[in-house]
Amino acid sequence: MPTSRFRLAWLRDPLPWAALALAALTFGMPWLKPLFAAAFSGLDRPLYEQESFAELVLSHLTLVGLSSAIAAAVGVGAGIFVTRERGREFRPMVESLVAMGQTFPPVAVLAVAAPLIGFGETPALIALTLYGLLPVLRATIAGLEAVPAEAREAATGLGLDAGQRLRQVELPLALPVIVGGIRTSVIINIGTAAIASTVGAKSLGSPIIVGLTGFNTAYVIQGALLVGLLAVVVDLAFARLGRRAGRWRGSTSP
Amino acid sequence: MIDIQNVSKRYGDAVAVQDLSLTIPRGEFTVLIGGSGSGKSTTLKMINRLIEHDSGRILFNGEEIRRFRPEEIRRRMGYAIQSTGLFPHWTVGRNIATVPQLLGWPAARIAARVDELLHLLGLPPDEFRERRPHQLSGGQQQRVGVARALAADPEVLLMDEPFGALDPITRGALQEEMRRVHRRSGKTIVLVTHDIDEALGLATRLVLLDQGRIVQAGTPAELLTRPANDFVRDFLGRSERGIKLLGLQTVASRLRPGETAEGEPLQAEGSLREALSQFVAHGSERLPVVDAHGRPAGALHFADLLRPAA
Numbered sequence: 205m206p207t208s209r210f211r212l213a214w215l216r217d218p219l220p221w222a223a224l225a226l227a228a229l230t231f232g233m234p235w236l237k238p239l240f241a242a243a244f245s246g247l248d249r250p251l252y253e254q255e256s257f258a259e260l261v262l263s264h265l266t267l268v269g270l271s272s273a274i275a276a277a278v279g280v281g282a283g284i285f286v287t288r289e290r291g292r293e294f295r296p297m298v299e300s301l302v303a304m305g306q307t308f309p310p311v312a313v314l315a316v317a318a319p320l321i322g323f324g325e326t327p328a329l330i331a332l333t334l335y336g337l338l339p340v341l342r343a344t345i346a347g348l349e350a351v352p353a354e355a356r357e358a359a360t361g362l363g364l365d366a367g368q369r370l371r372q373v374e375l376p377l378a379l380p381v382i383v384g385g386i387r388t389s390v391i392i393n394i395g396t397a398a399i400a401s402t403v404g405a406k407s408l409g410s411p412i413i414v415g416l417t418g419f420n421t422a423y424v425i426q427g428a429l430l431v432g433l434l435a436v437v438v439d440l441a442f443a444r445l446g447r448r449a450g451r452w453r454g455s456t457s458p
Numbered sequence: 459m460i461d462i463q464n465v466s467k468r469y470g471d472a473v474a475v476q477d478l479s480l481t482i483p484r485g486e487f488t489v490l491i492g493g494s495g496s497g498k499s500t501t502l503k504m505i506n507r508l509i510e511h512d513s514g515r516i517l518f519n520g521e522e523i524r525r526f527r528p529e530e531i532r533r534r535m536g537y538a539i540q541s542t543g544l545f546p547h548w549t550v551g552r553n554i555a556t557v558p559q560l561l562g563w564p565a566a567r568i569a570a571r572v573d574e575l576l577h578l579l580g581l582p583p584d585e586f587r588e589r590r591p592h593q594l595s596g597g598q599q600q601r602v603g604v605a606r607a608l609a610a611d612p613e614v615l616l617m618d619e620p621f622g623a624l625d626p627i628t629r630g631a632l633q634e635e636m637r638r639v640h641r642r643s644g645k646t647i648v649l650v651t652h653d654i655d656e657a658l659g660l661a662t663r664l665v666l667l668d669q670g671r672i673v674q675a676g677t678p679a680e681l682l683t684r685p686a687n688d689f690v691r692d693f694l695g696r697s698e699r700g701i702k703l704l705g706l707q708t709v710a711s712r713l714r715p716g717e718t719a720e721g722e723p724l725q726a727e728g729s730l731r732e733a734l735s736q737f738v739a740h741g742s743e744r745l746p747v748v749d750a751h752g753r754p755a756g757a758l759h760f761a762d763l764l765r766p767a768a
Contacts, residue, residue, distance in 0.1 A: 359543075361506060363529045
């Protein structure tokens with residue numbers, strides 16, 4: 205392949221550009237202070253300076269990363285369990301339990317959790333984990349059920365035991381769908397984590413909430429811009445991961 | 459090799475297999491044939507415990523199959539199915555290597571075996587080893603399915619309508635391939651089909667089932683010449699029985715060596731059924747015969763078709 209075409213393909217990939225924009229905005233927000241001062245001339249403090257934006261992005265990512273990791277582990281585990289022979293009867297129960305977790309608005313979960321557990325990161329983590337479970341569980345069940353019956357029969361007939369069949373055949377074949385579910389879950393949680401600032405968890409929601417209560421539109425924009433960009437970058441990264449997981453399908457997308 | 463003794467299988471009220479007894483001798487190409495619901499597939503799957511029988515005994519090399527772990531017995535019996543069941547996320551090579559991998563063969567031995575099998579089934583290893591199943595035609599996929607079933611050199615090969623989904627030409631080619639594999643390896647093969655021509659062409663022993671029972675078992679010629687009852691006669695195609703019988707024998711078996719004749723030559727290895735077709739098509743009563751290398755071998759007379767084999 206000619207180098208020029210290779211370079212062009214790299215330039216057309218939106219992921220590095222979005223990541224670059226996110227990094228630039230995270231570390232370069234202070235330099236935009238004059239811009240915000242000019243746009244919102246009525247504000248005394250046009251730039252959110254209680255914490256650095258790098259700090260906020262980091263704690264936002266930690267919150268999302270932890271809750272999504274737990275949601276993914278529990279969701280995939282439960283999905284595997286209820287599609288096995290001995291777990292099949294638990295499936296309706298698990299599904300409705302998890303659906304309930306998502307029906308509760310995260311604000312309500314936070315409101316209930318805060319007085320019980322106290323303010324801070326823990327109630328936020330609980331709310332986000334509960335909220336992120338459903339997409340992962342649904343995707344895991346759907347992915348495992350979409351495994352061709354012939355592949356499963358052949359695996360059994362050739363002498364793979366239940367564990368080998370799951371690890372070598374069913375999970376790899378379901379992986380693209382499962383990654384899609386985790387992607388949905390993480391993207392939802394990136395948005396929802398902003399609300400976690402209402403119970404005192406530090407996140408990119410902090411400038412938004414402070415801005416909303418103090419009528420400081422500049423704060424709101426600064427927080428929202430970063431949350432939005434973060435979601436875009438993570439979504440693009442997952443899209444790439446999903447393509448990689450489904451490479452064996454030989455899909456038309458590169 | 460496999461001894462099925464008074465085996466029954468029910469699904470609720472429906473009887474799939476009823477008090478069935480069958481011995482599958484070593485080295486035979488046994489074909490189980492019957493309509494849908496005859497119990498042929500159930501019988502096959504009970505042998506490798508994909509379906510557990512309700513009563514009776516199934517012996518493998520004299521030992522009750524329930525004494526083995528199901529995985530162990532399955533790894534000792536190759537298994538191929540109609541839709542191939544190839545694993546779409548693995549390359550052709552990795553698919554074929556499935557059972558050797560499970561058995562923990564060293565990598566070099568696996569690689570050599572994969573190439574050997576690709577070769578045996580007419581798929582050049584360098585071209586096909588790294589391909590994925592979706593990049594293959596239906597016939598090639600089925601060849602890989604057969605190669606995968608043969609990979610660990612199993613004692614028995616079980617095949618459940620392996621060629622059912624293929625077009626007639628590919629099907630014919632693969633049937634020829636299976637005959638060759640059987641001749642060369644002397645492997646015990648059990649194949650399920652509903653296609654009587656496939657059964658007559660492949661079987662050294664034919665077992666006709668209906669409603670979970672064996673109606674008749676024997677060589678294809680036995681079933682054609684001495685059908686046990688009207689059901690067998692009907693199943694084998696009442697009006698075509700003679701033609702099917704001719705299909706079992708080669709031109710070589712009735713050949714008049716040294717004689718010559720005019721016309722388009724017959725292949726010595728071809729069946730008498732093809733010879734009959736040629737006689738009728740050419741309106742001729744005598745045709746020359748050539749051997750596999752195209753050399754004149756003799757002649758065949760139309761009347762020879764009725765003569766008992768030499």
